[in-house]
Amino acid sequence: MQNPTLQHPQLIDLMRMAYSAEKAAAFAYQGHAGSVKDKEAKIRIKQIEDDEWGHRAEVLELMKQYGVSVSRWYEFRFYVVGKMISGSCYIIGWFMPYYFAGRLESGNVCEYFRMKQYFNSLGIHAHDKMLYDMGIKEKEHEIYFLEQIKNKKLLPFFEKIFAWGDKKSLNNIDLDKKYPVEESDVYCKMDKK
Ligand SMILES: [Fe+2]
Numbered sequence: 797m798q799n800p801t802l803q804h805p806q807l808i809d810l811m812r813m814a815y816s817a818e819k820a821a822a823f824a825y826q827g828h829a830g831s832v833k834d835k836e837a838k839i840r841i842k843q844i845e846d847d848e849w850g851h852r853a854e855v856l857e858l859m860k861q862y863g864v865s866v867s868r869w870y871e872f873r874f875y876v877v878g879k880m881i882s883g884s885c886y887i888i889g890w891f892m893p894y895y896f897a898g899r900l901e902s903g904n905v906c907e908y909f910r911m912k913q914y915f916n917s918l919g920i921h922a923h924d925k926m927l928y929d930m931g932i933k934e935k936e937h938e939i940y941f942l943e944q945i946k947n948k949k950l951l952p953f954f955e956k957i958f959a960w961g962d963k964k965s966l967n968n969i970d971l972d973k974k975y976p977v978e979e980s981d982v983y984c985k986m987d988k989k
């Protein structure tokens with residue numbers, strides 16, 4: 797069921813996946829917010845959950861515009877993933893939900909910059925700002941989670957095993973030295989997927 801107007805199978809797949817993965821993230825944050833005791837943390841994580849629902853709505857709008865259908869397989873798969881992570885937050889302690897949320901966000905950042913690059917490769921620039929903002933928002937999420945665990949003793953150990961932490965990121969965005977949307981093509985080019 798491919799849209800004839802959007803000749804880019806990778807872009808179509810990426811939109812379908814991002815749409816469903818946002819749901820998994822939102823579910824995961826429900827469990828995370830529920831499992832932490834700190835009130836401020838609960839509020840911040842709930843905000844992040846709302847951001848993910850917002851992203852999901854924005855991706856759906858984009859899909860509708862190009863006649864891209866929702867993948868029932870991704871919807872099922874990410875439903876299960878999200879609910880499993882959500883439940884696990886109550887049993888794996890304090891550190892790991894923060895760590896894996898940060899690591900996941902770190903990878904998600906590039907999904908939106910890559911989506912922008914795919915659209916651009918088709919000569920479509922109408923969604924640049926929206927996709928840029930979504931990518932930057934994921935970066936802010938990553939930084940929030942990293943800030944919470946930055947000084948924890950477990951971090952260097954996890955960083956070594958899972959290749960994300962204070963020194964290693966899965967993207968090359970630096971919020972302190974942000975490129976404007978027109979020059980943001982340098983983002984996520986290191987990943988040739
Ligand atoms: Fe998101």
Ligand SMILES: [Fe+2]
Pocket residue numbers: 821848901904933934937
């Ligand atoms: Fe996020």
